Amino acid sequence: CSKVQEAGEYNTKMHPMWQGPLVVPGGDRQSPIDIVVRKSVFDSELKPLLTNYDPRTCQQIWNNGYSFLVEYDDTADKSTLEGGPLQDKFRLCQFHFHWGESNAWGSEHTLDRRLFPAELHLVHWNSNKYSLFEEAVMEENGLAVIGVFLKVGKRHEGLQKLVDALPAIRHKGSVVEFTKFDPACLLPTNTDDYWTYHGSLTTPPLTESVTWIVMKQHIEVSHDQLAVFRSLLFTSAEEEIQRSMVNNFRVQQPLCGRTVRSSFS
Numbered sequence: 001c002s003k004v005q006e007a008g009e010y011n012t013k014m015h016p017m018w019q020g021p022l023v024v025p026g027g028d029r030q031s032p033i034d035i036v037v038r039k040s041v042f043d044s045e046l047k048p049l050l051t052n053y054d055p056r057t058c059q060q061i062w063n064n065g066y067s068f069l070v071e072y073d074d075t076a077d078k079s080t081l082e083g084g085p086l087q088d089k090f091r092l093c094q095f096h097f098h099w100g101e102s103n104a105w106g107s108e109h110t111l112d113r114r115l116f117p118a119e120l121h122l123v124h125w126n127s128n129k130y131s132l133f134e135e136a137v138m139e140e141n142g143l144a145v146i147g148v149f150l151k152v153g154k155r156h157e158g159l160q161k162l163v164d165a166l167p168a169i170r171h172k173g174s175v176v177e178f179t180k181f182d183p184a185c186l187l188p189t190n191t192d193d194y195w196t197y198h199g200s201l202t203t204p205p206l207t208e209s210v211t212w213i214v215m216k217q218h219i220e221v222s223h224d225q226l227a228v229f230r231s232l233l234f235t236s237a238e239e240e241i242q243r244s245m246v247n248n249f250r251v252q253q254p255l256c257g258r259t260v261r262s263s264f265s
């Protein structure tokens with residue numbers, strides 16, 4: 001697979017302008033991808049996901065200029081993920097979303113090319129093998145990210161606390177305290193059915209360190225809740241030109257012969 005990203009894909013209008021590297025390490029296990037459902041391979045060895053999140057580890061919410069992140073205290077094994085395709089215990093460090101300017105697109109992964117209006121990523125790092133996120137992010141088995149598709153429908157009561165905090169972090173670089181939020185409320189009711197594959201971060205440094213776990217069942221949020229995501233800005237308060245934070249997803253990457261496994265038949 002191409003070692004150098006086609007420069008064009010970084011310059012399409014749909015795509016935030018990145019200073020990101022045009023040559024990514026390896027380049028044959030990049031994310032996101034389209035999941036071709038009928039080509040995924042059922043693996044009976046895949047276990048149910050086991051999340052154990054402690055809302056007391058929730059610390060802050062901030063706008064990093066790509067998305068907004070809800071960050072957790074990951075100095076101990078308090079909010080953890082294990083099971084699924086994972087051999088080790090992983091610590092939750094943050095979650096964030098990707099979304100479009102319209103409800104017609106916005107997700108990074110797709111199911112048989114089907115786009116969703118947004119996608120949630122819960123980011124964890126391997127605390128059995130590494131002592132810091134920054135270490136794990138450079139290693140093959142360093143990270144595990146749970147992806148959950150969002151659909152527009154009924155209002156998501158658990159999400160509203162987060163939506164209400166967004167106006168305070170409109171600009172890139174703004175941060176506010178955000179506590180006692182249980183990310184488990186953002187998981188679908190069925191967490192036994194998922195696809196998993198080896199991939200990468202979808203924003204710089206694009207390192208190929210992620211075991212992706214993409215949930216089959218989506219969650220629903222209201223049109224208005226998603227509209228508040230789009231009220232965020234890519235730009236900091238000092239910049240003259242304010243740019244709406246929308247379409248903060250990466251273009252899809254070649255599968256390069258990888259197998260996507262499913263936990264369900």
Ligand SMILES: NCCOCCOCCNC(=O)c1ccc(S(N)(=O)=O)cc1
Nearest residue numbers: 121123134137145200201202203204205
């Ligand atoms: N900058 C050089 C080294 O950086 C190491 C730390 O990288 C931190 C920034 N990126 C991330 O943490 C990060 C985390 C998750 C995802 S994603 N969208 O793949 O879930 C993308 C990016």
Ligand SMILES: [Zn+2]
Nearest residue numbers: 097098121202
């Ligand atoms: Zn992401």
